[in-house]
Amino acid sequence: MTAETGVGGSLPRGFSATVANIGIKDASDDVVVIAADSMCSAAGVFTKSLFAGPSVVVSRDHLTDGLARGMVVISKNANVANGPEGLADAREVVALAADLVGAKAGAMLIASTGVIGRRYPMERVRTGMSGLAAPTTTTSIDDCARGIMTTDTVPKTARGEITTADGRVITVAGIAKGVGMIEPDMATMIAVILTDAEIDPLTLRHVFTSVVDETFNCVSVDSDTSTSDTAVVLASGAAGSVDADHLRATLLDVCTSLTRQIAADGEGAETLIEVTVDGARDVRQARRIAKSIVNSPLVKTAVHGADPNWGRVAMAIGKCSDETDIDPDRVVIRFGADEVYPRQVGPDDLARLSEYLRGDEVVIHVTLGTGEATGTVWGCDLTDGYVRINADYTT
Secondary structure: OOOEEEOOOOOOOEEEEEEEOOOOOOOOOOEEEEEEEEEEEEEEEEEOOOOOHHHHHHHHHHHOOOOOEEEEEEEEEOOOOOOOHHHHHHHHHHHHHHHOOOOHHHHHHEEOOOOOOOOOOOOHHHHOOOOOOEEOOOOEEHHHHHHHOOOOOOOOOEEEEEEEEOOOOEEEEEEEEEEOOOOOOOOEEEEEEEEOOOOOHHHHHHHHHHHHOHHHHHEOOOOOOOOOOOOEEEEEEOOOOHHHHHHHHHHHHHHHHHHHHHHHHOOOOOOOEEEEEEEOOOOHHHHHHHHHHHHHHHHHHHOOOOOOOHHHHHHHHHHHOOOOOHHHHOEEEEEOOOOEOOOOOOOHHHHHHHHHHHOOOOEEEEEEOOOEEEEEEEEEEEOOHHHHHHHHOOO
């Protein structure tokens, strides 16, 4: 099946949530607490940044046994680079969320995103958290998605279902945020995936890690890795067991949908760029070349200006100079279905290609001729809007 984009609805069975404003920055919702009915299988993939935030440090520690009871997400403040005090603040937030759901602090995970170098306003956080209503099953996935937004312009949700041989329906539903400082190396990127499937922690970790590698690790808005990147999956088991391969396929659909939504909503973005590289020596080579293309400011601005300048794509391939098995005479570059290299592009082609680049989604397809592997990554164009958002971000 294919995940439905932007379709949230109810939480999967076995989960409840609360969404509220506790005064982190403004009047919009800034805290989400998700709770499972009982301890459940859980897995996470996190940033490799040397400046990893306390939320990452705490969640990594709490996931060592592959089990969790729930998660709290704070938006609009990353609480990064604040020393021992920042770590203590994160642990206190986890303890407050644990009290709310009746769990041990070590069973709760935390994610946090926003400005780096600013501590949580803990007096407001304590007051706000103590006044929260307990998580309920009536809270929707859509509300959770809105509660974790920072500079996102739209909430990001996706949903998929598996019908088992005995007629049971397994649900996988996910939320994500992130539009800038995005190139996860496992932006600021947070994803929370919930499923009512029953699956053991070790299998879930193996499945989820491989899915993240194909999805969230293949998105780039600006080539900058956040200090707080977090992708977590919780499996309540309320709908019973499911074949691991079927669950992986549905997780892949849901996470691919969220990845594309992140790329399309990149700060200031007007065009989603998908780059597929095939005929590569291996997947690593395919993804490296694809990332070189999607991260190139010259490629991004060419797409934004609807300029079919395929030479910029050739440049982005060529600068990967240690990939010595790539021979330009075997490389094929396409915009959409149209070959632009080595085929000669005439004046009539330019008008058609320019019109294609004005669309909401642009596909750049490169065949390397070094093997049979394929890799796909997603990004967006580079606009003056991105510059203004980030020039004015903290002022």
